[in-house]
Amino acid sequence: MSSSLKISVIIPVYNEADTIRSCIANVKESCGDDSEIIIVDGSSDGSTLSAVDDAGVLLLASPPGRAVQMNYGEQKAEGDILLFLHADTTLPSSAGSLVRKALRAPCTTAGAFKLGFDSSSRTMKFIAFLADLRCRIERIPYGDQAIFISKTTFLELGGFPEIQLMEDVEFFQTIKKKRLEIVILKESITTSARRYLSTGPLRCALRNTFLRLLHRLGVRTQTLAAMYCRRES
Template sequence: MQSSLKISVIIPVYGEAGSITACIKNVRECCGEDCEIIIVDGSADGSTLSAVKDDGVMLLSSPPGRAVQMNYGAKKASGNILLFLHADTTLPPAADSLIRRALLAPCASAGAFKLGFDTSARSMKFIACIADLRCRIERVPYGDQAVFITGKTFAEVGGFPEIPLMEDVELFRKIKNKKLEIVVLKESVTTSARRYQAKGPLRCAFINTCLRILHVLGISPETLSKWYY
């Protein structure tokens, strides 16, 4: 029965015209032709949507903000399982089967893949290793790990809180409060290291860690977002 559950892949974008075709191709290859793909563009010019040539993809526009865009896509989704994917993240082979199998676990309602980067640099391998350790201890994945959740649980927790930063952390905090299991798969996604390389890998990792600590200490996402950007 689980194998028949439909997966809706929701991709929030903003200025991703150059990568969206490759992203859609990867989703088709790794989740099957029958999966539902929904792209939600937060840019007023709709440049990413204009670059999509696949007629089977649902194209939506919404106000900017990753949480806002993902929630809007989820409202339009018809799948039993929601997979939230960044446009610069590549899924592993047979991702659909891995997700369905993960959600067979008792009380499992959400999860994510292991984090990987599109570079062999030692600094990035170290960051990925630390991220994996943190995630397995905390059971709080980040958005660049291609998080997935049953539509039922997503509705029950009220979706992503529409805040400018840490929306993924807050979503999984709500799931944990319901005593539901969060599955972290051993298979990795491959995420672009461009943001880390632009700021410096270790500096970027340090900033992310500081922001997370400040979030735990009660600093508002709005303030954190100003500091981050």
């Protein structure tokens, strides 16, 4: 895969006005000014889009739902490589080069970065360690690890399943069922620990593990999403 291939960074947002400018600046620094940045807002008030003052960023509104927003962003993307990024996640330096290099490997289909948090607490470091261990064993990264894939392959796979929760898990399960290679980079992204800290780090980690277990047991994603929302509130 050529180093000249264009990267489209797709950022699904919902009430991220406070973080979106720093997110854009980080993408430009880590992926280069020639990368395409697409922000897809699922909020009806458009507050996140209103906070963007960069004419080079493509701003889109869509129905809510992370999978719906990401798929819509892909439809407008002109890049050869798609990188799906959460607004509260910071990419490492030279992320663009790292992604291109990873996808140049003959067998690699898709990948993600190692998980890291913007917290120095031992609990959060331990949670990140366990998440990385799980990810390297299962080869199923989560959406907050900055998933990347070639646009051609993404289309061949049919995009993200438009479900309320676990769209990232089901997407990578499909890749695994096809016996395609998934790479987890050793470089870390840095994602916000705000949800963990507001809910309680251990409680949040256990909740996520429990929901993932129920998903593996075949519980409907609508039920899981309802359980997730109740615990968030």
